Amino acid sequence: MDGKFAKLSPFQVDPDKIPPVLPPLTEEDFSPAADEEKASMVEKHKSVSYWRDAWRRFRANTVSMVALAVFTLCLLFAFVGPKLIPYSYGDQYRSSQKLAPFTYSKGEETVRSIAGSCDGFYATALQRGSITALSKGDYFIRYKGRTYAFTLTKAVEKSVIILNSGAEEPLIVVKESAIKNGEYKDYKPIEFTDTPAEGATEIKLVNRVFPHVFGTDSAGRDIMARTMYGTRVSIIIGVVAALIVLVIGSIYGAISGLSGGAVDFVMMRIVELIYSIPEVLIVLLLQVVLKDPLQNWFDTSTSAFAQGLGDLGSGIVSIFITFALLYWVTMARIVRGQVLQLKQQEYVTAATALGAANGRIIRRHLLPNCVGQLVITTCLQIPSAIFLESFLSFLGLGVSAPMASLGSLCSDALETLSLYPYRLIFPGVILTVVVLTLNLVGDGLRDALDPRLKK
Amino acid sequence: MAGYIVKRIAVAILTLLVIICITFLLMNAVPGSPFLTEKSTPEMIARANAKYGLDKPLYVQLFNYIKNYARGDLGTSLKMQEGTSVSKIIFHQGKFALSLKLGLYALLLAVVIGIPLGCIAAYNRGKWIDGFLRVVTTVGVAVPTFVLATLLLVTFAVKLQKLPTLSGSLPDFKSYVMPVISLSFYYTCYVAKLTRTSMLDAINQDYIRTARAKGVKTRALILKHALRNSLIPVITYLGPVMAGIITGSFVVESTFSIPGLGKYFVQSVLSRDYPVIMATTVVLSALVILMNLVVDIAYKIVDPRITLTSKED
Numbered sequence: 001m002d003g004k005f006a007k008l009s010p011f012q013v014d015p016d017k018i019p020p021v022l023p024p025l026t027e028e029d030f031s032p033a034a035d036e037e038k039a040s041m042v043e044k045h046k047s048v049s050y051w052r053d054a055w056r057r058f059r060a061n062t063v064s065m066v067a068l069a070v071f072t073l074c075l076l077f078a079f080v081g082p083k084l085i086p087y088s089y090g091d092q093y094r095s096s097q098k099l100a101p102f103t104y105s106k107g108e109e110t111v112r113s114i115a116g117s118c119d120g121f122y123a124t125a126l127q128r129g130s131i132t133a134l135s136k137g138d139y140f141i142r143y144k145g146r147t148y149a150f151t152l153t154k155a156v157e158k159s160v161i162i163l164n165s166g167a168e169e170p171l172i173v174v175k176e177s178a179i180k181n182g183e184y185k186d187y188k189p190i191e192f193t194d195t196p197a198e199g200a201t202e203i204k205l206v207n208r209v210f211p212h213v214f215g216t217d218s219a220g221r222d223i224m225a226r227t228m229y230g231t232r233v234s235i236i237i238g239v240v241a242a243l244i245v246l247v248i249g250s251i252y253g254a255i256s257g258l259s260g261g262a263v264d265f266v267m268m269r270i271v272e273l274i275y276s277i278p279e280v281l282i283v284l285l286l287q288v289v290l291k292d293p294l295q296n297w298f299d300t301s302t303s304a305f306a307q308g309l310g311d312l313g314s315g316i317v318s319i320f321i322t323f324a325l326l327y328w329v330t331m332a333r334i335v336r337g338q339v340l341q342l343k344q345q346e347y348v349t350a351a352t353a354l355g356a357a358n359g360r361i362i363r364r365h366l367l368p369n370c371v372g373q374l375v376i377t378t379c380l381q382i383p384s385a386i387f388l389e390s391f392l393s394f395l396g397l398g399v400s401a402p403m404a405s406l407g408s409l410c411s412d413a414l415e416t417l418s419l420y421p422y423r424l425i426f427p428g429v430i431l432t433v434v435v436l437t438l439n440l441v442g443d444g445l446r447d448a449l450d451p452r453l454k455k
Numbered sequence: 456m457a458g459y460i461v462k463r464i465a466v467a468i469l470t471l472l473v474i475i476c477i478t479f480l481l482m483n484a485v486p487g488s489p490f491l492t493e494k495s496t497p498e499m500i501a502r503a504n505a506k507y508g509l510d511k512p513l514y515v516q517l518f519n520y521i522k523n524y525a526r527g528d529l530g531t532s533l534k535m536q537e538g539t540s541v542s543k544i545i546f547h548q549g550k551f552a553l554s555l556k557l558g559l560y561a562l563l564l565a566v567v568i569g570i571p572l573g574c575i576a577a578y579n580r581g582k583w584i585d586g587f588l589r590v591v592t593t594v595g596v597a598v599p600t601f602v603l604a605t606l607l608l609v610t611f612a613v614k615l616q617k618l619p620t621l622s623g624s625l626p627d628f629k630s631y632v633m634p635v636i637s638l639s640f641y642y643t644c645y646v647a648k649l650t651r652t653s654m655l656d657a658i659n660q661d662y663i664r665t666a667r668a669k670g671v672k673t674r675a676l677i678l679k680h681a682l683r684n685s686l687i688p689v690i691t692y693l694g695p696v697m698a699g700i701i702t703g704s705f706v707v708e709s710t711f712s713i714p715g716l717g718k719y720f721v722q723s724v725l726s727r728d729y730p731v732i733m734a735t736t737v738v739l740s741a742l743v744i745l746m747n748l749v750v751d752i753a754y755k756i757v758d759p760r761i762t763l764t765s766k767e768d
Contacts, residue, residue: 276470277477278698278743280705281720281736285481288724293484387599394601394706395721407601414605414710418613428602436597 054372057448064444071437074430078231086210087222089229089404101215101422110179111160111209118164119143120205123176134161138200141171149196161190163205214426217412227426230404234386235434237316237405241323241385246378248324249331254362256332257339268336271329279326283388286325287397290318315398319389327385331377338370372449380442383435390431406431463751467744471737472521478736479517482729520733529737530730541734545716551738554715557707558700560631561639565696569643570689573650574677577658577685588647595644600703604637604710634711638703642696649692653685660684690754697746701739 048056058064082088111123120143122134134156140149143163148171158176169189214223256267291314298310309317342348343366351361367374390407392398399405404412406427413423511519523530529541545551576588611633612620619630657663658681666680705717716735723731 272466273470273473276467276744276747277474278701278740280698280701281739282474282477282481284705284721284724285478285732285736288727289481289484383597390599391601391706394599395709407599410599410601410605417605417609421609421613424602424605424609428599428606431599432594432597432602435599436594439597440593 054448058444061444067437067440074434081228087225089226118162120163122161122203122205138197139203140196140200141203147194148192150190150192226404230406230409233405237389238382238386242378242381244324245328245331245381249328250335253332253335254339257336274329283322286322287318315400334377338373339366342366342369376446379445383438467748474740529734532731541730550716550719560635561700564639565642565646569646570650572647576651577654592644592648601706603640604707607633634707638707649689653688657681657685694747694750698743
């Protein structure tokens with residue numbers, strides 16, 4: 001060997017002297033690991049999954065966590081709240097029109113004063129809509145395992161049926177006008193038996209009257225119940241619209257990005273065209289155009305799908321259609337950009353080499369890898385959908401009565417704005433809070449899921 | 456540059472044509488006739504249809520619309536005072552001017568207030584004023600225009616009685632205050648946020664450090680060196696702003712009772728006044744498209760590095 005050369009390269013070794021790194025593989029090497037082998041594996045750090053890692057980053061972000069907590073409160077308000085209050089969004093309560101926040105109607109005030117002195121009561125004045133009297137017939141009340149069955153020989157009006165199981169005469173009927181300062185003199189005992197007659201109606205007793213926390217509107221509907229319901233409608237519309245955008249946008253974007261060439265060119269020109277259309281003009285037109293045909297379809301079609309959509313009303317369905325037609329372009333652009341990057345990766349080449357069809361590559365390899373972007377964009381799409389819906393409802397399109405959304409509640413409040421400004425403030429503030437918290441959660445998700453984007 | 460502008464104008468005209476076609480199809484998909492009232496008989500409707508050319512095949516009607524628009528004729532209203540020309544309603548009765556004035560003032564306010572606020576926030580990064588502005592702008596982009604408009608109305612017109620409830624055709628300065636503020640508030644906040652982010656980006660660049668080392672004064676540094684580069688994202692955002700301001704003007708015009716184009720559009724959609732719907736859509740779309748065109752060209756002037764021909768990737 002040349003001595004000079006050996007001096008210059010101290011790392012050079014004789015290839016024949018290199019010990020074999022691995023012994024030749026045998027059949028046994030391919031058998032699954034036994035349990036003790038697995039147990040002896042030492043993990044220095046537990047491997048952290050993508051989502052766990054993202055959640056850890058998200059948790060460290062105070063603003064987003066607070067926003068998430070507040071948004072959860074809004075969700076509870078919208079979805080659990082209606083179960084906790086005795087009023088419902090469409091019911092009109094007689095004698096409770098135009099009440100201020102935290103007040104009771106006169107009838108409620110009267111019966112409230114006796115609430116402490118009995119087990120429960122049924123007041124005809126507090127009942128919904130036009131039911132202001134109990135017609136004659138058979139009724140029964142269940143209370144603490146006992147049944148009180150009785151027959152009314154004539155209708156009971158403007159009265160309270162009181163149950164006081166400790167008293168000598170447990171079941172009495174009192175005229176509302178006879179109740180003053182929690183006391184009543186003039187009352188008639190009701191005779192009762194333990195077994196209800198055939199076809200008797202059950203009467204639900206209440207033992208307290210709930211205040212109208214946000215007041216009531218001109219039709220005697222409880223505004224808090226309506227606001228809860230409206231929040232629910234708005235959030236559902238936002239989420240469904242965002243999902244529609246997600247599905248259409250990601251499929252379109254993935255196809256465009258993966259295909260490339262002329263297909264991509266044509267598809268992207270279509271996106272650009274839709275992008276430059278001032279959507280709101282078309283949205284307003286669509287709202288009007290779709291209203292009658294949709295209603296017609298709901299009325300005539302018997303399929304479960306049409307019925308289900310019919311329950312939502314044509315306004316909401318046309319909002320969904322609008323989103324499906326016009327709002328997916330941003331999502332499509334983002335997904336296309338991601339796919340263009342990802343399709344250069346080796347695993348896509350490998351999948352293609354193994355003979356995977358394009359559909360499978362999109363489903364198995366491309367979309368799961370841009371899931372972070374998809375989650376972020378979808379999350380930020382929700383508030384913009386809520387914005388659009390409330391805007392349409394405010395103009396009198398979109399949701400129609402007795403249904404309510406936050407936008408339509410604001411629009412209703414506008415008529416009586418100078419007298420009852422709080423009717424606008426409640427739904428307006430909740431709308432703002434929902435949009436704000438969703439924006440902040442979306443920002444937090446972006447920082448957590450895609451740390452490269454963090455500034 | 457010239458080639459690019461020609462190409463962009465061609466695309467803009469194509470977009471406008473597509474919008475005309477879509478609007479026309481949508482409009483004709485609405486069941487019912489604009490002449491249908493309780494008293495109208497089938498013969499009367501047929502006569503009215505013949506008079507306004509609604510009995511012709513759809514493609515002929517569409518072609519007529521496009522031909523007339525190309526000549527600058529916006530057609531005649533079917534509903535308002537028998538045969539009033541639409542262009543007269545839009546342009547001569549001042550509806551367009553009213554909406555345009557409102558929109559431009561709002562745009563101006565968003566730029567004139569939003570950009571300095573963003574600069575102040577970026578320059579005082581981490582100090583209380585930055586925190587304060589961040590809270591305001593974050594909340595600001597979550598308040599819907601109609602909530603803000605109505606709150607302003609209650610506070611300043613109803614309770615304090617400082618400003619007029621009905622703005623009408625905006626006769627004086629006072630009547631402008633609330634509509635313009637409520638229209639531009641969202642965009643002011645957004646522009647401020649955007650400016651802050653891109654300003655921070657610019658401040659961290661090497662050329663700023665060089666300029667600072669050279670002894671350039673802070674004010675000159677921000678105004679001359681950093682601002683110019685940080686304006687690019689703001690300018691790209693102005694196209695969507697214009698579209699958004701038109702949207703917002705629908706709400707603002709109906710809240711403050713301003714007889715502008717937005718209110719007129721909503722009315723005409725509800726009453727199915729075909730030529731008016733078409734004309735208003737075309738005029739408003741043209742405005743938005745023109746604005747996008749101007750923005751794209753302004754983009755190039757602000758940042759000559761951008762090659763406009765390959766806008767993709």
